[in-house]
Amino acid sequence: MEEVVQPNVYVRTCIALLMLLAVTWSIAYINLGPFNLIVALAVSIAKAIVIALFFMHIKGSSRILHLAAVAGVIWLLILISLTLGDYISRGWVPLNH
Amino acid sequence: MSISISPASEPFVGEQFDDIEQQRDAAKLGMWIFLATEVLFFGGLFLGYTIYRFTYGHVFVAASRKLDVLIGGTNTAVLLISSLLMAFAVRAAKLDQRRALVGLLAGTALLGCVFMSLKAVEYHKDYVDHLVPRMGFKWEGTDPGNAELFYWIYFAMTGLHAIHVTVGIAIMLVLALLAWLGKFAHGNHNAVEIAGLYWHFVDIVWVFLFPLLYLVGHR
């Protein structure tokens, strides 16, 4: 028999998640300018981490699983940041007038 | 990943493995690697979203406002709760609680169906509101082309996610059936555990989709 987690850990995790959902949802009605996006993303990341740690049991599992869990995200960041870099810097050197 | 089914009281160990530990570790690692590929599979769409949101920020805000936050938000809650049930299902499987396991898997599937039904209602509403590209799309505001682009990305992302939910529901139903037949008894709960990982992953994707699509800018 493998070890199992206490049920209240799951319940608390879920409550935390629902609270975070409430945060994003309500923040959206306040104008924070560009911070709306930043807050929304921060909350989403927090939610994702909570789910991975407790529901998916990353907490307490081997290091290789930690690596596998972040690898996809890091690679996605590579894809997005380098491509976005192209779009942002287009036009810095005018190719036509 | 190998779904090991055996009625014996000893857990079933594939002939390539030395012991059940190795088998479980392998299955978990395999699933996590698969989830990494899933991140990048969705990643292509996230990239498209990022680039066009960067280029056409204003229209994206306007277009996002037409989506139904109430349905989107409720659906987020539905998925989060379904994840709770799933977590309990895995626990029940490990503790060899057959009845609880069947119930929890069925419950997870049920919430998945609730999600899909709400999604269907929402898609229909979008259709009625002329928000579906190529199907009577109408846009009163500025820049109809880029607004259409937003909805196209919206449907691509939520559509791909919906496909994943549907697959997840099917898996849950099959697992519930197998659990009912007692296939996961005696430590053979590997399949439930990795299916759980999948379900939680689908949940995480939605956690990002909800604010990015429904809450662009403030409302």
Add this chain to the structure above:
Amino acid sequence: MDQFRLFPPQASTSSHEVDALFFALTLISLFFMAVIFLPIIFFSVKYRRGSSANRSNPTSGSFWVESGWTLGAVILSLGLFAWGAVVYFRIERRPSNAIDVQVVGKQWMWKIQHAEGKREINELHVPVNRTVALTMTSQDVIHSFFVPAFRVKQDVIPGRYTGEWFKATRTGEYHIFCAQYCGTQHSSMIGRVVVMEPRAYEEWLKSGEPTESIVLAGQRLFHDRGCSGCHAPNSQFHAPLLQGLYRKPVPLSEYLRDSILQPGKQISAGYQNIMPSFAGHLSEEEIMELIAYLKAIGNQPPPSP
């Protein structure tokens, strides 16, 4: 143009710069080939199985040797990168005081128009020793405007303007190739650049039927298509005057293009978004003519109200 050769003609200012880097790379490649192939041959002979060479104290690694060649390769790489980047920057950045030529690519031909209004297809006449700058777009798929003798190439993208420039240094005829695969007749999308003495070029410009300059054509369109109905001092619509516009920092061709085709994308401060989109109503050539006109009046001072 049609004779056997091992090396392409060098007919522009860039061609020398690119070739210099090319030769440097060739030399470095030969160096590495020597450094690798000669030892392989030497060892193959000396240490062939059964030879009586001394094989005592074999080494299977050395931190210093490894770091040495790694570092050497890194430094060399950085140098080569820098050289390539400097020349690239020059090739990509459009110089001022150039002769403007508009190029529209379509399956499978190049439509070219000079500022003076003269049009040609699959041919480009330019004077020698003058900088010529192309503003290019495509009306269907991606093409690429490639003149090997000038060592320049640039993809031509639908919905956008890209630029390419060269300064021919030798008269003669050179190939134009479409280098980006664009469909069935991709390999027939070829033409020639004719580099002429300035005098001959002037004559060529004047030859044939008299043409309306690109700016004049744009002006005509501006009236015919109803732009002037709004963008005029006494218009009943509240629309910005376009004189002086081009002096503002933003307005490049790209911006003007978007203003005409996707007017809602960036709204000028203080105006309502009432301008209709002209997407689909203007050909790529017409848009280019309008832009040329807008640039011309854009350089004028705004009329005092």
Add this chain to the structure above:
Amino acid sequence: MIRDATEIDIKTRGEFARDNYLSEHTVRSWLLTTDHKRIGLLYLGTILIFFLIASVAAALMRIELLTPQPKLVTSETYNKLFTIHGVLMVWFFLIPSIPTVLGNFVLPMMIGARDVAFPRLNLMSWYIFVAGGALALWSLIHGGVDTGWTFYTPYSTTYANSHVISMAAGVFVAGFSTIVTGMNFMVTTHKMRAPGLTWFRLPLFVWSLYATSLIMVLATPVLAITLALISVERFWGVGIFDPKLGGDPVLFQHLFWFYSHPAVYIMILPGMGVISELITCFSRKRIFGYAWVGCASMAIAILGFLVWGHHMFVSSQSVYAGMIFSILSFLVAVPSGIKVFNWTATLRKGAIHFATPMLYALGFIGLFTIGGLTGLFLAALAVDVHVHDTYFVIAHFHYIMVGGMVMAFMGGLHYWWPKISGRLYPEFAGKLAAMITFIGFNLTFFPQFILGYLGQPRRYHVYPPEFQIFHVLSTAGASILGIGYLMPLIYFIWAWRHGRVAGPNPWRATGLEWQTTSPPPKHNFKETPIVTAPPYMYSAEKDVDLNLASI
């Protein structure tokens, strides 16, 4: 003194193992097998079919290009030929080649395991692959596709009127087979190693397969979603690559190359792994700089994800992005250099034996080096402006992919053939084929460098007459090259039944796969091996003594 590889085994000569993985002969036993060795052979058969079709396309192209004006086929057909050639060669031959055939066959044995971690998934991945191939062939039979293997938008989405969707679907499906294989190999390497087999005792082939799997797993899904987007856009006519909606066709290129540049390392890393095995075995010496070569594989795999924009220097990508991608491209070349240098250094003080696999390995080093160095020309921004989309690029990648990877595949096939079949192939024929391949290859592709710098664009059906001489040389070379490929096909088939019995370890190599009988039994080892030493404990000095004594 031993002059010929076939003679090595005289002393170590063993028996043909009767109890082996091939013992069952029914069709069912093949189609339902979960044995990694059999799956490797299933893959071998499948990819050879695709190689054959793609080669016929190459032959037709080469014959057509003999004359500047069209003779044999129409432009439309020509475009379909290079598309099918590229698509099949890349996705249905070269990417699966070494990983799924040699990797499947020897990886579990090399790490002392009974099988891969997920044998049933392994079989499933073959079926997925076959399904993808079937879709691609369906598309071919119904008229083919004319987009080039790169599927650039908006041509592929809006303008091409050929069977793009089914071809994209074929590649999409095959992609999942790649992902499953990569995942399987990674888990196998992590979880199934024999006791004592630490990471730094792994054979370098395993390191390279691990690095390859990393790319397969992290890059392929992006290709999948991109192809899905193409199909959807083509089908429904709305989409994110369409300039009419403000979409950007260049975004497609980012997505495509984010996959396809790493994919070129899927197409070379396994080859490098094979070469590491061959060089050390046939010079009877420990490989020089083991850890550096192993880590270089990982460095290539990871850095390889950061350079994709070097395919887009003239695509209207930003000048600064171009510079970033250029500098990273130069840096990713360094670990490849480390490998080449280490292979060369390994030869020093060895006892070099010129058996067929070694000839292929040396050929690989030569051709890969040339191909790689010309990659630097392409990475140097200004030069790429001129040679982009010309035959210079064609020559660059054929040097690496055909001169490099196909050579490595052949070398590996010859090296492990005695293990796979339990028999030796005729050594003289092997050497001859290796030599013919090498000569034919250079004649085919070297002229293309000159052609490319002269400005001959790629994907050209008709071309200016002054280029003809180089095309003629190239076609002549291809005919010789074709013979070089056909020969092994013939003598391998012959040797399968009639070759001399090889015994467990004809090369007296050190890997675990050589410690079991040939052909190996169903679960590879009679008992799980325990590893106590680093790999490649060869000794050139002793080897020479041994030989001299046997004169």
